[in-house]
Amino acid sequence: MKTINQSYILLMALGMLVSCSELEDNDHYGNSETTISNNELKIVDMTSQQYIDSRSDLSSMNSLFASQGIYKELDEKGQLSTMLVVTNDHFRQPEEKVEFVTRSHVSDISISPANLEDGTRLMMWHGKYVNVSIDAIGQEGNIVDHILFNNGAVKEVIKTKSGYIYVISDMIETPTSLYDYINDLPDDYSIFREMVLASGGKEFDRANSKAIGINDQGNTVYDSVFIYRNTFFEAVNFDMNSESLTATMLLPSNKVINEALEDAHQRLAEWEMERSDSIMKDWILKSSFFNKKYAPTEIQTTEQQDLKSIFSTQWRTNVQQVDTSDPMELSNGVVYKVTKLHLPNNLLMYRLKDYFYYYENCTDEQKAAYFKAVNLNFKECATEVAAWTPLAGVWPYHENRIIRFDKPSEIADADGFQLDFTPIKLNADGTVKPYLFPPGAYRFAMGSVQNQGLDIVAIIFAEGQEIARSRAITWGTTTEFHYDRGTTLSNTHPEGYDATYVREVGGNSKAANYDTDGGQMIDELVIPDVKGDGSPVQIVMRLSCATWAGKTNVKIHHWCLRPTINNY
Numbered sequence: 001m002k003t004i005n006q007s008y009i010l011l012m013a014l015g016m017l018v019s020c021s022e023l024e025d026n027d028h029y030g031n032s033e034t035t036i037s038n039n040e041l042k043i044v045d046m047t048s049q050q051y052i053d054s055r056s057d058l059s060s061m062n063s064l065f066a067s068q069g070i071y072k073e074l075d076e077k078g079q080l081s082t083m084l085v086v087t088n089d090h091f092r093q094p095e096e097k098v099e100f101v102t103r104s105h106v107s108d109i110s111i112s113p114a115n116l117e118d119g120t121r122l123m124m125w126h127g128k129y130v131n132v133s134i135d136a137i138g139q140e141g142n143i144v145d146h147i148l149f150n151n152g153a154v155k156e157v158i159k160t161k162s163g164y165i166y167v168i169s170d171m172i173e174t175p176t177s178l179y180d181y182i183n184d185l186p187d188d189y190s191i192f193r194e195m196v197l198a199s200g201g202k203e204f205d206r207a208n209s210k211a212i213g214i215n216d217q218g219n220t221v222y223d224s225v226f227i228y229r230n231t232f233f234e235a236v237n238f239d240m241n242s243e244s245l246t247a248t249m250l251l252p253s254n255k256v257i258n259e260a261l262e263d264a265h266q267r268l269a270e271w272e273m274e275r276s277d278s279i280m281k282d283w284i285l286k287s288s289f290f291n292k293k294y295a296p297t298e299i300q301t302t303e304q305q306d307l308k309s310i311f312s313t314q315w316r317t318n319v320q321q322v323d324t325s326d327p328m329e330l331s332n333g334v335v336y337k338v339t340k341l342h343l344p345n346n347l348l349m350y351r352l353k354d355y356f357y358y359y360e361n362c363t364d365e366q367k368a369a370y371f372k373a374v375n376l377n378f379k380e381c382a383t384e385v386a387a388w389t390p391l392a393g394v395w396p397y398h399e400n401r402i403i404r405f406d407k408p409s410e411i412a413d414a415d416g417f418q419l420d421f422t423p424i425k426l427n428a429d430g431t432v433k434p435y436l437f438p439p440g441a442y443r444f445a446m447g448s449v450q451n452q453g454l455d456i457v458a459i460i461f462a463e464g465q466e467i468a469r470s471r472a473i474t475w476g477t478t479t480e481f482h483y484d485r486g487t488t489l490s491n492t493h494p495e496g497y498d499a500t501y502v503r504e505v506g507g508n509s510k511a512a513n514y515d516t517d518g519g520q521m522i523d524e525l526v527i528p529d530v531k532g533d534g535s536p537v538q539i540v541m542r543l544s545c546a547t548w549a550g551k552t553n554v555k556i557h558h559w560c561l562r563p564t565i566n567n568y
Contacts (some may be wrong), residue, residue, distance in 0.1 A: 080110030249334030296324030436536035440567035447518035447557035486516030
């Protein structure tokens with residue numbers, strides 16, 4: 001059985017329709033009522049085939065068109081066309097892909113110079129676009145040497161009875177598509193290549209595969225055609241096979257990726273945190289594709305600027321380093337090579353959230369150091385809502401366990417209270433240690449218990465210096481600060497959690513209340529680079545209340561620092 005493996009099937013008809021709608025040329029498909037007032041345009045009373053055949057200096061191109069059946073196909077179509085030709089001294093006989101090369105010089109669209117614009121894309125018979133470039137002089141009406149079809153500069157323009165002929169300086173070189181470029185990447189780029197290809201796959205194309213017989217088992221045998229499909233990219237309307245795509249791809253080599261991962265792990269080690277390589281590589285993949293063609297000055301800047309990839313990941317153009325001197329032009333996009341890749345802090349730290357009830361895991365010395373209380377008596381750590389999950393077997397059980405402090409009997413309401421708390425994490429062996437926070441911007445949220453009626457001011461210290469202060473916030477009757485419901489913030493759930501999906505699948509009406517950041521205390525808390533070397537620091541969270549206002553206790557649930565987009 002003969003098997004034909006094709007990486008993609010081009011939708012020629014659709015491409016032609018798109019091109020027509022974009023160009024709005026009066027000469028399309030048989031309407032030749034156009035007026036060209038340009039002395040560089042030659043008008044002849046013969047068809048394009050007759051004109052090419054009449055010129056001995058176009059004989060090589062004439063023979064190529066004839067041998068590949070171009071003239072016969074034009075006659076059968078009976079419509080106007082645009083043909084790109086070169087004189088014999090610029091002709092290069094194709095050694096392979098002869099049909100592909102030949103058909104790259106013919107279009108079903110008859111387009112005059114007056115209707116060409118810089119950036120026009122002309123769909124050719126080989127199913128790909130030719131890009132039109134016009135310099136400033138060309139835009140003033142001068143054609144010769146100022147209009148280019150891909151790599152070929154226009155030398156002559158002839159209007160015939162069947163369309164237009166452009167004599168150009170070089171045969172059309174068709175850049176490869178984005179998919180073909182990725183598929184052919186050398187081994188120096190194998191990590192990126194395999195990440196992209198592994199996200200899609202080859203599928204049998206029954207509609208375009210010819211049945212050639214029946215095998216011994218009674219199954220139809222096909223002269224098989226396969227297409228590459230990538231639903232991962234298609235889900236965001238990004239078909240890297242499509243010639244109608246106009247994309248930018250940022251290409252990191254194996255060396256660049258490995259250096260970025262090594263740097264990320266070094267930072268994580270300093271922060272005493274962990275992050276899997278799969279998450280970091282997923283970010284690299286999702287951050288490398290954009291659905292517009294960026295100029296070099298847009299993709300690499302000195303001023304802070306963020307671009308959003310097709311997957312809405314953040315790419316900061318003054319932090320990431322890209323070689324803009326040698327972009328690779330493709331048939332449906334442009335590629336820039338990444339020279340240095342920085343995995344952002346807000347990727348390495350999705351969120352930092354922990355609990356006040358770790359008090360019960362502290363030694364007496366740690367309690368005194370990490371929970372410095374004024375006008376507060378520790379009462380208990382207690383579970384007020386039993387562990388629950390909105391989707392059993394998928395998301396872990398989560399309890400609402402609080403720490404409770406009571407008002408000492410000997411103090412007045414007006415004395416208020418204060419708690420200087422050093423955020424701590426729970427080790428696997430049940431011991432605790434302080435968090436180390438990298439410099440950068442965070443959103444600070446907390447959870448308490450509803451209906452406490454206390455006005456809380458949060459003050460944050462780093463190395464003994466106040467770095468942020470909240471307004472007085474009432475832990476009152478709303479559920480905003482109730483445990484970790486967090487009813488007013490967006491982007492507040494654990495990584496990968498979709499409350500809407502969980503509610504629909506699990507039938508749990510409380511799905512949105514699961515393990516959120518809590519209520520916002522400070523919208524942007526900036527931890528400074530205290531030591532000047534980017535190293536992390538401990539912080540202290542002071543919770544201050546000016547009056548007890550008749551209350552007798554305070555119950556505190558959790559704290560949460562979520563890196564913002566500015567923590568890059």
